[in-house]
Amino acid sequence: MEQLNGTCEDLTFNESIGYKKQEKGLATQSIHAGQKPENWMCRAIIPPIFTSVCYEQTIPRNMNDFFYTRLGNPTRSVLEECLAALDKAKYAVTFSSGVSAIMTVITTLKNGDGIIASKQFYSGTLDGLAIAERIGFDVQYIDFTDLKNLEDALKPNTKLIWTETCMNPTMQVMDIKAISDLVHTKSDAVVVVDNTFLTPYYCRPLELGADIALYSLTKYFSGHSDILGGSVTMNSDELYKTVRYGQGAFGTMLSPFDCYLVNRSVKTLALRMEKHSENSFKVAKFLESHPAVEQVNHPALKSHKGHEIAMKQFSGHSGVFSFYLKGNSHEKAIKFFKGLRFIPICTSLGGIETTLAYPREMSHPKFSDEDCFAMGVTYGLVRISVGIEECDDIINDLRDALDGIEKSGKNVEKIITKFERL
Structure with a gap:
């Protein structure tokens, strides 16, 4: 054409x-x-x-x-x-x-x-x-x-x-x-x-x-x-x-x-990608500022090692990126997932809905800790696919879950069992 x-x-x-x-x-x-x-x-x-x-x-x-x-x-x-x-x-x-x-x-x-x-x-x-x-x-x-x-x-x-x-x-x-x-x-x-x-x-x-x-x-x-x-x-x-x-x-x-x-x-790819991109950057900036987050891996952030390459080769970024929770703790990660209200945990990405994945247990369970850590797949790594919902709703859900990591009394057994079935 x-x-x-x-x-x-x-x-x-x-x-x-x-x-x-x-x-x-x-x-x-x-x-x-x-x-x-x-x-x-x-x-x-x-x-x-x-x-x-x-x-x-x-x-x-x-x-x-x-x-x-x-x-x-x-x-x-x-x-x-x-x-x-x-x-x-x-x-x-x-x-x-x-x-x-x-x-x-x-x-x-x-x-x-x-x-x-x-x-x-x-x-x-x-x-x-x-x-x-x-x-x-x-x-x-x-x-x-x-x-x-x-x-x-x-x-x-x-x-x-x-x-x-x-x-x-x-x-x-x-x-x-x-x-x-x-x-x-x-x-x-x-x-x-x-x-x-x-x-x-x-x-x-x-x-x-x-x-x-x-x-x-x-x-x-x-x-x-x-x-x-x-x-x-x-x-x-x-x-x-x-x-x-x-x-x-x-x-x-x-x-x-x-x-x-x-x-x-x-036919709606352009519209969706623009919204994914804007939402994901705003969510990444929020996560970068939260005390429970160690590092955010989003190419648009200047802290990303590949930032300059991304600016030269890309004209934007999608909704998917990852971040590390402080402490590299399986228990803290599970508490974080348990604290979410509407964001689901699933293995895919790129949909109009925001989703989260836990690579160590969902995509990389067959690898040893040694191999995973060498790849950067630690117990603190979370992958997020930011959807096209209202950005404030996404951020608020993540904030509540992150704020609740240090709180005691969370029952994590149910979600651990869920991961074991995947």
């Missing part, structure tokens, strides 16, 4: 706190890209859901654009065209979950190929990499904050560099441009960036030099905690053919109905 030049020049909230200027047109593209009414005979404004498994061929083997829905579906094509446009990419491929997108990208390699990654990633990615190691891939784990580590780790068999825009859950900010430039100078490896936390609205890894941008559509693209999905975007014809083949071969495509729902949700 041709980008339209806007005339609204007011300074946005994110620009006012130092992020780079937001590019015009993304909100318009999220509503219109891939959605021309002339694409269907009835000229509907909203793309229809095509549920048919198969499509008529005029003669055998005279394949049209669509012939079997596992390999192609009109509703899925609408969503993929929109996602590609938002990332300024040539191609997008959608999957039944973020993890299925991860595994499909990994399987573009052959036995013995090397992958460089980090131990501080999303736990689902770590599970996928553990499987990759078991079936014969050479996986190395490094600290990406020092590019010398990456340069030293590159080997002739290195074919995939895997990183995240912001590490989950510690929120370390990666210098995507520096990583991509180094890799492409020293090797022919593919750089994959998990951009789930920011979406193309706030960061486009392909423009920073990455080869593949990966997303859990479950999170901000969906935005309502009711859809499971994943996607990748890219510009390489060869990568696209390999990933598309894997999608069809493994049968990990997104269903037509889920494509319709994500497509509907993407």
Whole structure:
């Protein structure tokens, strides 16, 4: 879709706190890209859901654009065209979950190929990499904050560099441009960036030099905690053919109905991301000032080690970040969670509702204390996904819970049992 030049020049909230200027047109593209009414005979404004498994061929083997829905579906094509446009990419491929997108990208390699990654990633990615190691891939784990580590780790068999825009859950900010430039100078490896936390609205890894941008559509693209999905975007014809083949071969495509729902949700992505961003910054500033909080990991805060990189590479931040409670105490963390009134505890993020997660027991229980502490996942670490509720309500709930940490008489047994069941 041709980008339209806007005339609204007011300074946005994110620009006012130092992020780079937001590019015009993304909100318009999220509503219109891939959605021309002339694409269907009835000229509907909203793309229809095509549920048919198969499509008529005029003669055998005279394949049209669509012939079997596992390999192609009109509703899925609408969503993929929109996602590609938002990332300024040539191609997008959608999957039944973020993890299925991860595994499909990994399987573009052959036995013995090397992958460089980090131990501080999303736990689902770590599970996928553990499987990759078991079936014969050479996986190395490094600290990406020092590019010398990456340069030293590159080997002739290195074919995939895997990183995240912001590490989950510690929120370390990666210098995507520096990583991509180094890799492409020293090797022919593919750089994959998990951009789930920011979406193309706030960061486009392909423009920073990455080869593949990966997303859990479950999170901000969906935005309502009711859809499971994943996607990748890219510009390489060869990568696209390999990933598309894997999608069809493994049968990990997104269903037509889920494509319709994500497509509907993407139309409000710009509005939601602006509210998430503003709310999360205000909540982060509050948490930074509370005596029960040791440290807040939000890229917009000047205290964040990756603040300068974030200001250069991002045009804002989403609602997700993390913070450390003082004392690194499991008991204090449980008292904090017990003191919440309306904010739920759950494993996902990116929905319109504010949620909290306790990584040590929810996403990282299989790791030892030694490994977790090395990753920064302590008993005091809390991950928050700030929603779009009234910001004062979010802050007041957190304040009451934090104020109650030192109070005695809290019954924590019930919530501990709840964690043990997860």
